[in-house]
Amino acid sequence: MATSSYLLQGPRVALRRVGREDHAELSVLQRESAEMLRRWLGTREMTVEAFEGSLERFEQPTRKGFVICLRDTGAIVGGVNINNIVRGSLQCGTLGYTSYASTTGRGYMTEGLGLVLQFALDQLELHRLEANIQPDNTASLNLVKRLGFQREGYSAAFQFINDEWRDHERWAVTAEAVRKTNHPIVR
Numbered sequence: 001m002a003t004s005s006y007l008l009q010g011p012r013v014a015l016r017r018v019g020r021e022d023h024a025e026l027s028v029l030q031r032e033s034a035e036m037l038r039r040w041l042g043t044r045e046m047t048v049e050a051f052e053g054s055l056e057r058f059e060q061p062t063r064k065g066f067v068i069c070l071r072d073t074g075a076i077v078g079g080v081n082i083n084n085i086v087r088g089s090l091q092c093g094t095l096g097y098t099s100y101a102s103t104t105g106r107g108y109m110t111e112g113l114g115l116v117l118q119f120a121l122d123q124l125e126l127h128r129l130e131a132n133i134q135p136d137n138t139a140s141l142n143l144v145k146r147l148g149f150q151r152e153g154y155s156a157a158f159q160f161i162n163d164e165w166r167d168h169e170r171w172a173v174t175a176e177a178v179r180k181t182n183h184p185i186v187r
C-alpha cells in the first residue's frame with residue numbers, strides 16, 4: 001500500500017482507511033489472535049462476505065474504518081472503527097479497536113489511536129469520542145486513560161458477548177480534553 005494513502009503519521013505508525021486489499025493480511029492477524037480477541041470481542045470469522053459487508057458499512061456517513069500500519073514496513077498492527085457517528089449538535093462517535101497477538105504491548109495502539117483522535121477531531125469534525133469497555137479489560141482501560149479519556153459511568157448488561165450480556169464502563173474524550181493532554185501524537 002502506497003504511503004500516499006496515509007491520512008496521518010506518527011513517529012512509528014501511520015493511519016489509513018481500511019480497504020478491500022487488506023482482507024488477506026487482516027484474516028491472518030485475526031486468526032493468530034483468536035484467543036486474545038475472543039474474550040473481549042467474541043468470536044468473529046473474517047469471511048470475505050463479512051469483510052466486504054463491513055467495508056460497505058464504512059461507506060455510510062455513520063461509520064469509518066481505519067488500520068494502523070508500521071511506517072517502516074506498512075504492516076498492519078491494529079484496527080480502529082468509529083461507529084454510531086451522530087452529527088448535528090452532538091458530533092460524536094463510538095470507538096472500537098484492536099491490536100493483534102504479534103503486535104500488542106509495544107505502544108503502537110496508543111500512537112495509532114492518538115492519530116485517530118486527531119483525524120476525528122480535525123478532519124471529521126467530531127467533538128466527542130466514546131469507548132465502552134468491560135471493567136476487567138485492563139489493557140483497554142490503560143489505553144484510553146493514556147489518551148486522556150475520562151470515565152463517565154457504568155452500563156450494566158451493555159453488550160452481548162460470548163453468550164452473556166456484559167457490563168461495560170463508559171469512557172469518553174472531548175475535543176477540549178484531547179487538546180489539553182500532553183500526549184506527543186495528540187495536539
Ligand SMILES: CC(C)(COP(=O)(O)OP(=O)(O)OC[C@H]1O[C@@H](n2cnc3c(N)ncnc32)[C@H](O)[C@@H]1OP(=O)(O)O)[C@@H](O)C(=O)NCCC(=O)NCCS
Pocket residue numbers: 036037040041096097098099100103104105106107108109110111131132133134137139140142143
Ligand atoms: C485493548 C488493546 C487494543 C490495547 O493494546 P495494547 O497493545 O495494550 O496498546 P499499545 O499498543 O498502546 O501498547 C501499550 C503497552 O505497551 C507497552 N510498551 C512496550 N513497549 C513500548 C514502547 N516502545 N512504547 C510505548 N509503550 C510500550 C506499554 O507499557 C503498554 O503496556 P501497559 O498498558 O501494560 O503499561 C489490546 O489489548 C487488544 O486488542 N485487546 C483485545 C481487543 C479489545 O479488547 N479491544 C477493545 C475492546 S473495548
